[in-house]
Amino acid sequence: AQSVTQPDIHITVSEGASLELRCNYSYGATPYLFWYVQSPGQGLQLLLKYFSGDTLVQGIKGFEAEFKRSQSSFNLRKPSVHWSDAAEYFCAVGAEYGGATNKLIFGTGTLLAVQP
């Protein structure tokens, strides 16, 4: 079955430190991968997406993610975290569902706290 795993429920980093959020997926075909961010009380905002081509994807707010097929991973990174990055981050895979090909399967999220 298609699934997305985010092994870290909660991460705390210091402002200015580097960040890596892990995401592993299980999907038989070529995966289409997304990272979304959710600030408290807000909807989900797309950070970046991977469809094909270059496995290192650049997104908004200085985030990047690397697709590694051999590890079934799509980890999100940022070289220097800002206090405003504190939020919940969701990894998702675009998957087939019945006759539709555009269903998103989400991980359970990683809550990021940033220490001053």
Added chain:
Amino acid sequence: DAGITQSPRHKVTETGTPVTLRCHQTENHRYMYWYRQDPGHGLRLIHYSYGVKDTDKGEVSDGYSVSRSKTEDFLLTLESATSSQTSVYFCAISGDYASSTDTQYFGPGTRLTVL
């Protein structure tokens, strides 16, 4: 930001009452989705629509129905609300259902509490 609004943004209701949530878009996108978000589960698809009057079930559709009479509006109805339907509900839209590469854009969410 994509033009998506949800109403109401917050609602408290009692068990057994009907509830309707509305999603309105100004992007003229063909595809619309309803998800629920619960701690420890991420977001799960309830129903989706691939055109006016064309809808289908998602993975957690029991107890929910939807309707889409206009491109811009997608309604989610809880016929008889239960406490297990206490959740945050998100609407999403996308332009190209035929492609898994198309991005889904999310509304601000509706927090529903069923007492």
